[in-house]
Amino acid sequence: MSNTTPRRLDDQLCFAFYSASKKFNHFYQDALKPFHLTYPQYITLLALWETSPMTVRELGSHLNLDSGTLTPLLKRLEKQGWISRKRSEQDERQVNVSVTDYALDKRDEVYARVNDCIDLMSFDGVDYQQLITQIHQVMGELDDISTKDLIHEA
Amino acid sequence: MSNTTPRRLDDQLCFAFYSASKKFNHFYQDALKPFHLTYPQYITLLALWETSPMTVRELGSHLNLDSGTLTPLLKRLEKQGWISRKRSEQDERQVNVSVTDYALDKRDEVYARVNDCIDLMSFDGVDYQQLITQIHQVMGELDDISTKDLIHEA
DNA sequence: GATGGATTAATCGTGTGCAACTAAATTGCT
DNA sequence: AGCAATTTAGTTGCACACGATTAATCCATC
Numbered sequence: 001m002s003n004t005t006p007r008r009l010d011d012q013l014c015f016a017f018y019s020a021s022k023k024f025n026h027f028y029q030d031a032l033k034p035f036h037l038t039y040p041q042y043i044t045l046l047a048l049w050e051t052s053p054m055t056v057r058e059l060g061s062h063l064n065l066d067s068g069t070l071t072p073l074l075k076r077l078e079k080q081g082w083i084s085r086k087r088s089e090q091d092e093r094q095v096n097v098s099v100t101d102y103a104l105d106k107r108d109e110v111y112a113r114v115n116d117c118i119d120l121m122s123f124d125g126v127d128y129q130q131l132i133t134q135i136h137q138v139m140g141e142l143d144d145i146s147t148k149d150l151i152h153e154a
Numbered sequence: 155m156s157n158t159t160p161r162r163l164d165d166q167l168c169f170a171f172y173s174a175s176k177k178f179n180h181f182y183q184d185a186l187k188p189f190h191l192t193y194p195q196y197i198t199l200l201a202l203w204e205t206s207p208m209t210v211r212e213l214g215s216h217l218n219l220d221s222g223t224l225t226p227l228l229k230r231l232e233k234q235g236w237i238s239r240k241r242s243e244q245d246e247r248q249v250n251v252s253v254t255d256y257a258l259d260k261r262d263e264v265y266a267r268v269n270d271c272i273d274l275m276s277f278d279g280v281d282y283q284q285l286i287t288q289i290h291q292v293m294g295e296l297d298d299i300s301t302k303d304l305i306h307e308a
Numbered sequence: 309g310a311t312g313g314a315t316t317a318a319t320c321g322t323g324t325g326c327a328a329c330t331a332a333a334t335t336g337c338t
Numbered sequence: 339a340g341c342a343a344t345t346t347a348g349t350t351g352c353a354c355a356c357g358a359t360t361a362a363t364c365c366a367t368c
Contacts, residue, residue, distance in 0.1 A: 003269045004262035010272045013282060014178040015197060016289040019218055021175035022325075023296040024168045029326095040354060043169060046160070056317060064173055067317050069355050076353080093316040093363045108158035115157045118164045121295040128163050131288050134280055135170040141275040142177040176355080183356095194324065210347060221347050223325050230323080247333050247346040 013138075031117035035110055040065070041077055042110075045099065048083060049107055053098040055088070082106075167292075185271035189264055194219070195231055196264075199253065202237060203261055207252035209242070236260075 028039040037045070040063075047062045048054065054062075060070055074097060077083045082103045088094040182193040191199070194217075201216045202208065208216075214224055228251060231237045236257045242248040 004265045005269070007265075007269055007272055011197075011200065011268075012286055014182065014193075016286050016293075017171060017175045017178050018193070018197075020289050020293050020296075021171045022218065023293050024171050026326090027296050027299065028168065038353065039168075039172070043165075043172075046165065057315085064176065065354090066356065068319080068357080071318055073354075087317095091316085091364070095317065111158045111160055114165075115159070115161055117299070118161055120299050123292065123295060126288055126291050126295075128167060131285075131292075132163075132166055132170050134285050134288075135174050137280050138277065138285075139170075139174050139177050141277060141280075142174075142181050145181065145271070145274050180356090192323065211345085219324090220326065222327080222349080225348055227324075241347095245334070245346085249347065 017135075027117070028114070031114050032110070034113060035106065036080065037082075037110075040069075040073060041082075042114075044070075044073065044077065045082060045103060045110070048097065048099045049103070053096040055094045055096060057094070059097060181271070182268070185268050186264070188267060189260065190234065191236075191264075194223075194227060195236075196268075198224075198227065198231065199236060199257060199264070202251065202253045203257070207250040209248045209250060211248070213251060 025039050028042060032038070032042055043063055044059065047059060051058075056067055056070055056074070059074075060066055063070075065073075074083060074085060078085055081100060084098050084100055086096050086098070088096050179193050182196060186192070186196055197217060198213065201213060205212075210221055210224055210228070213228075214220055217224075219227075228237060228239060232239055235254060238252050238254055240250050240252070242250050
């Protein structure tokens with residue numbers, strides 16, 4: 001057996017991401033409450049406000065979500081009037097997801113609300129760009145590992 | 155209406171945390187597969203390997219999880235033999251959660267497995283301690299905001 | 309044109325996460 | 339002692355997240 005010492009730093013790093021992600025989620029949940037949107041629903045709309053329509057597959061590769069997550073989420077967004085789903089005629093396997101006029105109308109209002117909430121924070125000692133860069137670096141490492149066959153036992 | 159310009163950086167930061175957290179989760183999921191443990195179950199055990207027993211409330215404040223999440227999670231850990239739950243005799247409201255002998259036996263094996271997997275990553279350009287510090291700083295901001303009454307409309 | 313393999317979205321099952329509520333026990337106050 | 343407020347864990351309902359499977363469609367090759 002190899003080293004059995006707890007890796008405090010690595011675990012702490014992971015736990016920090018885990019906790020921060022939950023806190024951000026809660027923050028956006030509050031900010032988006034007037035629109036009855038969750039954070040995953042919000043980033044889905046963000047992607048669609050940039051490019052619409054997109055297939056479920058395209059959306060999923062932008063957001064790193066599979067159809068098992070997206071399909072029910074999209075159905076909820078559709079029911080609330082933000083998007084429409086229509087099976088492609090060229091390729092009946094695909095479903096094109098588009099923002100509705102309602103979503104286009106509401107867009108600036110949503111942005112304004114999110115901005116107002118973000119303005120309440122003062123990220124003083126935090127170097128955004130460098131922080132994001134470091135996170136991407138860590139994610140790169142995780143990607144490299146996951147794709148490699150690190151799992152050799154049962 | 156205030157500024158309606160998308161806050162790319164803030165959203166990117168949040169999305170980075172969101173994605174990194176999911177990737178870490180997946181990484182630990184793979185690493186812990188031999189033990190049939192999820193990441194939340196793992197950090198629960200980590201906490202209990204340090205201090206056992208703990209009440210559900212104490213565990214929850216360590217992990218930032220409420221009883222709605224912990225109770226079913228703990229029941230699963232109990233069913234798999236890692237922990238035991240016993241209602242306190244001094245205060246019947248509380249439930250004391252303890253690691254079992256099985257969990258104590260397996261501890262080093264789990265640590266070794268996690269360490270082996272972490273060793274496959276080379277966090278070259280990443281300054282751990284500084285990264286963790288920055289994340290904590292961001293979380294501090296989020297805490298300050300969440301507790302304030304930033305939500306003024308319906 | 310038929311057929312096997314690939315692609316796409318949907319479905320199913322399990323496990324978080326959390327808000328809201330409930331039930332039981334404890335504490336505090338009079 | 340008696341009763342209201344508080345604390346604690348559990349329960350319920352909803353929304354991700356994802357692995358595994360399914361069903362329909364498309365494509366390639368014959």
